[in-house]
């Protein structure tokens with residue numbers, strides 16, 4: 001597949017670009033010098049001719065939800081109908097039914113990014129769009145540095161996938177691998193999924 005990765009200069013986008021390249025896909029790696037993810041015209045020009053787009057963004061002034069909106073506008077114009085959105089885990093809900101981001105113990109350092117990510121998910125879910133988006137939530141706390149093991153679970157759900165120890169965790173390598181799996185399979189269109197062991 002010909003895949004545009006927006007945010008490929010970053011941590012998670014870089015991991016997705018590396019995994020997709022390792023599997024033989026034709027990857028266009030884009031950073032903020034190549035495209036403005038908040039600008040539909042810039043996005044349209046950057047992604048035209050690709051089979052799919054991966055967005056792995058972080059930035060000031062609510063970049064993430066602004067980019068979600070811009071992508072929903074730009075992709076149909078560019079003739080691209082598949083979007084994998086690197087999401088947040090804060091929008092998953094705990095046993096009390098509350099989103100982690102709204103709970104009293106959510107780390108202050110991640111609050112703004114997590115709120116932005118939650119807004120992006122809500123925007124995608126509310127959109128009437130031809131774009132087959134998939135929003136991929138890592139575990140709320142433990143997306144940890146590490147290589148691909150190739151063994152992980154992916155499910156469309158709003159609660160974290162828990163391991164035997166009651167925690168949800170996954171390595172960056174396996175998270176990136178799950179994203180490329182979804183691109184290859186076409187599964188999980190218009191769904192939020194989460195990945196964990």
Ligand SMILES: NC(=O)c1ccc[n+]([C@@H]2O[C@H](COP(=O)([O-])OP(=O)(O)OC[C@H]3O[C@@H](n4cnc5c(N)ncnc54)[C@H](OP(=O)(O)O)[C@@H]3O)[C@@H](O)[C@H]2O)c1
Nearest residue numbers: 007009010011012031032035036037057058059088089140
């Ligand atoms: N447990 C969790 O919930 C969890 C954990 C980790 C990450 N995340 C989420 O994953 C997302 C990505 O995180 P990350 O750590 O990979 O971020 P990162 O390393 O900071 O990378 C951000 C990327 O966004 C690009 N970018 C910034 N502004 C842009 C713009 N206007 N147009 C185009 N590209 C732009 C940057 O490009 P340049 O470098 O070229 O400026 C960079 O490639 C975040 O939104 C974060 O919320 C969630």
